[in-house]
Amino acid sequence: VLSLRGILPPIPTPFKLDESIDFEHLRSNLERWNEWPLVGYVVGGSNGEAVALSAEERIELVAVARESIPERKLLLAGAGLESTRGTTSLAQKMSAVGADAVIVVTPSYYGPRLDQAAFVAHYTRVADESPLPVVLYNVPPYTDLDLPVPAVAQLAAHPNVIGIKESGGSVAKIAAMVDQTQDDFQVLAGSAGFLLGALAVGAVGCVPATGCIAARSIHELIEAFDRGDLAAARDLQAGLIEPNIAVTSRFGVAGLKAAMDLIGLYGGPVRSPLQPLSAEESAQLEQVLRQASIS
Amino acid sequence: VLSLRGILPPIPTPFKLDESIDFEHLRSNLERWNEWPLVGYVVGGSNGEAVALSAEERIELVAVARESIPERKLLLAGAGLESTRGTTSLAQKMSAVGADAVIVVTPSYYGPRLDQAAFVAHYTRVADESPLPVVLYNVPPYTDLDLPVPAVAQLAAHPNVIGIKESGGSVAKIAAMVDQTQDDFQVLAGSAGFLLGALAVGAVGCVPATGCIAARSIHELIEAFDRGDLAAARDLQAGLIEPNIAVTSRFGVAGLKAAMDLIGLYGGPVRSPLQPLSAEESAQLEQVLRQASIS
Amino acid sequence: VLSLRGILPPIPTPFKLDESIDFEHLRSNLERWNEWPLVGYVVGGSNGEAVALSAEERIELVAVARESIPERKLLLAGAGLESTRGTTSLAQKMSAVGADAVIVVTPSYYGPRLDQAAFVAHYTRVADESPLPVVLYNVPPYTDLDLPVPAVAQLAAHPNVIGIKESGGSVAKIAAMVDQTQDDFQVLAGSAGFLLGALAVGAVGCVPATGCIAARSIHELIEAFDRGDLAAARDLQAGLIEPNIAVTSRFGVAGLKAAMDLIGLYGGPVRSPLQPLSAEESAQLEQVLRQASIS
């Protein structure tokens, strides 16, 4: 099974001022990130503004990213769409352009009708038909629903479902998922905010937006945890709280891009209807990064 | 300004057993509906499973529907996507295939970051660039957000924004929108469940899923209201409550399609991850329709 | 059956600066309200800050209010507590101090465990043991739950349950409740914001916070509706939207009390943890009232 152990930041999709994809800056960002302690990347996920891209753009994005991502680093391609058939089709195309695995967000538009059986049916068909291993992706802040633990437990038994990115923030749920799935099912913390808690109950890696700007601290946290130095891990975790909030719940993708601009990567504009940070928000973000010594 | 007065049911997209679009049954359904008291149709909206269709499918769906929809009946094409630029592009294509107007659901994935300013920016750009008149579309049960009244009031002043489909169920909000917009801004009830209340405060029409199966009752309700016979209107409204719940919040699109099958239209399968009704749900639906004398 | 037809404002409980109940101003307010077109009052409800009063205070409040409320006007006493036995006991005491009926908010603390059966059990026992007729009270903005229609339909069959104050804002739900209960079950709109819609589907009265400051407009709305003049009713409804929002969802009880102060009634302070309006909020409130010609 493909190992997802470590840090896999969900990278933003860079845009030019006209909101078209800026492939040149995609490459330059990746070149820099390739030197960081990352085991790979999620390309075309929530932080990649995947919902604002056409299917064609999503495929091209992965194809181009692959050119700059060496083989030894993983490329997880976002392949979730609202329909099962669309997701399956996209997963097949992601395989063709060099992704190592697909990460598939829960459908959510018809949330009130999406029960456990619907999710099991959806992901089972995707896993059956995807040539690439499948990582489940649960992100309640965006989908307003929560993939239930029993559905995860059932899906984990599928040979082509290798893990889950859990962004809901409940460490109790992570503990339950680790406990109710076989040993090689890999649970990834979807954020650096609850990483230490997640590691403590058995998560093996993370897909943190903060990894795009502060991978070193996250890496040190994991290393401290692995060697049993919880005091150090706790200090590192504390230092990540505010930056993490800033580039996720507080300022969203626009905040993450602005933070990248501030530290010399290319963030650039977001696609409308997302809006850039106001001057006041930018100042607050800058202060948070400064206090966290992120530069 | 294009008049939206009357009933514009949001029609389901018929699928074959393999989940591909069944254009033949689209035509046969429309032929039958054309004889009903409808002023037009919404094609490719929430009940049309638009989020489960590709952009190409959405355009073809509208093109084929137009062939079966006479000029004297309106075709409102769903054109909402998560990005402003995608929405604008889709609106332009809907114009090319014969739609009379576009109806644009609020983007919602990045809900926590979508404030009033974001919605005003989004819809203003869509209205600027759409060759067709724009109808706003607010549907909290699916989007988990609520387009704020001040945003609607501001957008209503745009010459190319002609109305809103409001599916949130708050008649107080409908009253506020009617009051805070100019006289020719048209508020449409998004459901038959609160139609009479909406008419009472100034809504001029409706986009009810129930219109696909019980347009006559809805039409009679509106006629009773228009001639001041509130007692009759209230009786008709009461009779619509349970069928309306059955084909919306309770059983969703699968319920609407099953109801269509029961009355001799073609409903057919839903696209996964939506699931067909269970046997028990089907029996409950059948009973609701029978009690409401819908056949 | 006791008729609840008309306007029954939920009056605030006046406090002195030290937050003790100000009975003198309770009397002076009632003397003025007694000249308004009101059929009665709700004393010790949500707007009466009942949850912030002790049981003893709630009883004394009703006793003193009764002295200033003539027999021809109704006194509905808030008697809801989180426990069934506490509610029953309080209802009995409200009878002893002269209330005409009790109004009983849904328990809500253990919301996740309160299903339809729990509500039916609760209200049935309260209705069995209360010497006074019982009015159900559903207020989702405060309780974060919604009393289900089937529970209401079942409870309406109890001879001692005479109606419901519905503050959830769904006119579809009001229509369903009117339809599924016998003719003498009385549905009251819990707010002036959706009053016209509620009347259209069969509500017979209202318990509006706005009734404490603008009973005349509400009265005229009901009269216009009763004589079939929907255009006039709609205009009056429109004029009530903003003041209603100001004294409910926007500024809460503190807003209602501040509005009373502005028009020459006694509003006075709220009990902590409720906080008085800020200077900016006060200015906004004043403007809303001025634009609505409430003085």
Place this chain on the structure above:
Amino acid sequence: VLSLRGILPPIPTPFKLDESIDFEHLRSNLERWNEWPLVGYVVGGSNGEAVALSAEERIELVAVARESIPERKLLLAGAGLESTRGTTSLAQKMSAVGADAVIVVTPSYYGPRLDQAAFVAHYTRVADESPLPVVLYNVPPYTDLDLPVPAVAQLAAHPNVIGIKESGGSVAKIAAMVDQTQDDFQVLAGSAGFLLGALAVGAVGCVPATGCIAARSIHELIEAFDRGDLAAARDLQAGLIEPNIAVTSRFGVAGLKAAMDLIGLYGGPVRSPLQPLSAEESAQLEQVLRQASIS
């Protein structure tokens, strides 16, 4: 500062069949619990059905419990009410009957108006006037609101505020609270479900419903964590997940009481409107306990 390190289960209030407090079984339960590895108890909290008790009952409950709780074990008395003045008064009475500290749930009825300033004002006054140290208590599943971290950080500076019971389940929030408060501010996990994650980021103790039936496992978990044996801690955590869900979110207080009955403590009936478990729920609970070897 009073040390809250360890396990402080929130004990249920035993009732007789007529729903009056059963003090005899209160004593017999405590006698048994006194032999368990507990540092103390929360009496009259959410699991004690405090909202269903009168203020007089709450005080008597604490007075009687104190008689059976030796001095070396802590008694934290629930003292939260919806009003600040009521809370303060209750805290003073809890002091008189022998409590060691008070635990004060956030007011919540007027949730939409309770912002950070309101909470700071509320708790500051309570802490100023309470003769006993104050523990904050945040429980979103019941209150539908979340005490914000900045409010906690500000309140932690008050010399009479010694800690918080956090039941929201966000370990990121716990990490933030630990980080933003002085060293002697004590954060307690409000549930055994996320205990290990909470300990990892600096929580010092817990107030778990599961502590009433499975204190030994929790104690072993904490000991394993303290000696750095994370593998053992993780196994113990895994074993607590299902029992914890059963006696909290799934079956609530009725589930906790039924579990106590099953293991030879006295659970007894809940107060209406809470309902006893159905036969099917009881069987499910029994199976969960059996699988977790709780007896």
